[in-house]
Amino acid sequence: MTTDDSRTNGALAGLARFCFRRRRLVLLTWIVGVIAVAFIGFGNGAASDNDFTGGNSESAEAQKLIEQHFPEQQGDTLTLAIKAEKGIDDPAARQKIDKVVAELAGSPVTGPVISPYQDKNLVTEDRRVARMTIPLSDKGVTNTEVKPLVDIVKVASDDSVTLGLGGYMAEKAETPSQGSAESVGILAAAVILFIAFGSLVAMGLPIVTALLAIVGGLALMKLVGHVVPAPNFASIFGAMIGLGVGIDYALFIVTRYKDGLRGGDDPESATVKAITTAGRAVLFAGTTVVIALLGLLVMGQRLMTGVAVATSVIVLVTMIAAVTLLPAFLGFTGYKINSLRLPRRTSRRNQPASAPFQERHSLAERWAGVVQRKPVIAAILASVILLVLAAPTLSMRLSQPDASVQPRDRSSYISHEILSEGFGPGYGAPLIFVTQVDSKDADLRPIVEAISKTEGIAHATPPRFSKDGQAVTFTAFPTTGYQEEATANLVHKLRDDVLPNAPGGQRVHVGGPNASTIDLAEESGSRLPLMIAVVIAISMVLLIAMVRSVTIALQAAVMNLLSIGAAYGVIVAVVQWGWLGPALGFPTAMPVTTWVPMMMFPVLFGLSMDYQVFLTSRVREEYERTGDTRTAVARGLARTAMVITAAAAIMIAVFTTSLLGPDIAVKQGGLGMAVAVLIDATIVRMILVPAVMELCGKANWWMPGRWAPKAASAPQAAVGVEVRV
Incomplete structure (x- = not known):
């Protein structure tokens, strides 16, 4: 066995020796710690926040005015889209539609609804396509509570009457979980490690280390969310990044450990050298990833700050696991790191480290x-x-993705298609205009007319005053869809040319989900x-x-x-x-x-x-x-x-x-x-x-x-x- 002061002294060397010698204590501490953090984090962690609005954009200013003066417009809504081949007044079609409307209106999570048979503005002129807005009774309504509503609509839909339920909550409710994707990734990683190491024991160490770290990291991420909220994709992305770097970092250390054994070191010395060489690189590499992730703070967006902090937490936990938990595992495996090898590699497994370089790396x-x-x-x-x-x-x-880019069998996509056919592609991309006024006598008709005459606008609704009489809002529907570049160009045209040239238009803000997406x-x-x-x-x-x-x-x-x-x-x-x-x-x-x-x-x-x-x-x-x-x-x-x-x-x-x-x-x-x-x-x-x-x-x-x-x-x-x- 050879020694090298640079590899056997210092803080990392001391940490490696402690984790190797006190491996039972280290392993127990990790297991108990992860279980405790998981219990607290997954049970009491912060809910995801997917609201990317905010900041100082014009759409953000419009949203602030709406929240201040039109509180009744707050809360999520669903949209039922109806297409009847023989028209909605056909007796068979009406019976089916009335039944669905009654079931949706009778749900404990929905508010009062207006049937398309009660408002002619909700039906196209040929009476083949209709729509209905369904308010959700509480902002706290979950995807699980909305899913039965989606199922009602899907079951009722057939060749004669096509029904689709749209809206943000409907999209989320029918979007399945990530499912087995992570499991497939772990399996693929296991195969790659088995091929690289040729040993089931060596293969298992990086995977077990990474999985423990990810569970702890995800739970901590949930707790951090109380301080810095993050969107729902942060956990999915965090799991992918944590799994990747966690396995890779452990791979580097296990590889160096195997090299040490092959060079004649005993397990403890090999562990110390692995941590002070590859482990040092892991700490540097992980720190680089964390600092790079924290670069997202420069974006100045609340939720991207949450993403940066959340994913950084996971990477930090994987780094700590690599230099503490993994040395403990190496203490348990010792010389058995090469156990359960691939048969085809047996003939070469005892190849000495001093083998000619040209032969090993030709x-x-x-x-x-x-x-x-x-x-x-x-x-x-x-x-x-x-x-x-x-x-x-x-x-x-x-x-940002909307219903138009969802899989074609989703109820939200069907709703989008029906509404686009009946009311135009811009129905799913409404522009909401809002402005403050001095009194209810304010005349906004010139502004509405100017917007209505703008090329690219299908039609605009009449202005509506707030209950306090201090604000007015109205909606305009483009002729183009949510994802089309022409819609973004239209928003700029309205802001830069149309509104500034209309009397009082300088005070009007253009908002709504579509404008918010463009501003973001x-x-x-x-x-x-x-x-x-x-x-x-x-x-x-x-x-x-x-x-x-x-x-x-x-x-x-x-x-x-x-x-x-x-x-x-x-x-x-x-x-x-x-x-x-x-x-x-x-x-x-x-x-x-x-x-x-x-x-x-x-x-x-x-x-x-x-x-x-x-x-x-x-x-x-x-x-x-x-x-x-x-x-x-x-x-x-x-x-x-x-x-x-x-x-x-x-x-x-x-x-x-x-x-x-x-x-x-x-x-x-x-x-x-x-x-x-x-x-x-x-x-x-x-x-x-x-x-x-x-x-x-x-x-x-x-x-x-x-x-x-x-x-x-x-x-x-x-x-x-x-x-x-």
Whole structure:
């Protein structure tokens, strides 16, 4: 057994020894702690908050006035859409419609309703299509309570009378849970780990560690929600990110532990070395992800702040588990880490650590040699591929999903289709106008007329005064739908041209869900560059401190931008342009969900920095050993190729399983992150990094005041890790 003061002393070494020797206490503390936090968090945690309104936008100002002067308009509503082939007055159709209306009105969660037979304005001229608004009796109505209403409408619908129940709560009520998507991700990760390690015991440690951490992290996230509220997708995204990084971090440490045993260390020494090398890298990598996530605070949006804090909590818990719980598990496994191996690997399992480097890493090293012989061509080719993939990003449009992009068998989509056919596509995209007035004698007819005559407006309702006589509201319906770019252009035209030129129009605010979505998308788009700049700047400072090279930090920033840009481009092509959209679970072409690019960037930038650290730290170690950049890059790539590939494969598997879930926005984010990790682990790490480092030569190691580290006879503690097969 060999010793190295840099690996056996210090706070991390002491922590590793304590967790190894007191493994029963550590394991018991984790189990009891997770159970206690889960009991409190899942039982008393904060409910999700999906209200993205607020801030200083015009739609936010309109919402404030409505809440202040029109309290009766608050609360969720459902919309029953009716289409009768023979008309709603047909006796058989009317009997069915009356029965459904009575059942909906008789529910304990609904308020008073007006039947389409009582108001002719709720029926089209040909009497084939009708609508009915159903107020929910309490803001606290849950999806579970609304689901029976959706079922009533679905059961009653047939070929003669088609019924659909729309509205936000109806959409949520009939959207199934994420279901088995996470389970599929865990299974895929287990298969990848089993192939990488060839041992059921080694495979199980990262998964068990990650699962315990995720349960605790999700419960803590629920508790933090009382202080910083987060939307419902935060838990889904948090689980995906936690599962991915949790397994990856444990993978790096277990790999280093196995290397230590193979090199002759006893289990305790191998654990200490694993934590002080790979564990140190895990702490840096996790901190980078957390700081990148907290970059979302720059967006200045209440719920995105909640997302940043919530997901950061989960990543923090996985980091802590990796350097405390995992050493305890390693104490229990000891030399049995290789138990229950794959039969086909038996012949090579006792391969000594001193086996010739060329034999153990021939494929990866040969590939690095190919790239290094033609670095200019390789760099140009990789860059062109990334830029081509990123090109669609220039046409990215942001919006929020509505009923029009839901699966075609959903009652909310059927409601949207019926209403669009009978009352126009703009019925689902109403614009709500509100203004303060001095008295009920105020004349808003010129404003309403000016809006009604605007191209793109189907019709506007008469103005309605508040009970206190201090505000007026009316609604206008566009001729285009919620997701169409023409609708956003119309809102700008009304705000910039029509209202300022109408008498008193300067005081009128344009609001409603459609305008709120447009304002949120534009605010997010304008703040996104600032967030990107902040995340890059902070991450570069951390990377410089870790690898002690300005050049490598700059390379990492540029390459990460290219890979994330390529992922954005793929999302636009699939989601917005519709390329392979239906095959991947997207029912129709649609704009990219507003929060997806915001959420993707910090997560992916942090993860990309992880891989950069694991690769370049091993390259630096080889450079300090040999003093030759070409050799260092080839050997560093070869030593980390398998572990980065395995880690990336786990991330891709976890993120891709989101496509099995029902949430359209989460699918977009999962697809984008899977593509980004795939690009990063292949084009960037296997082609662009070795090519650029070859071109930079000794300049790779430039720091103010010096150009390169000195070659040493004995390598420093390596942060990189490897999987030997």
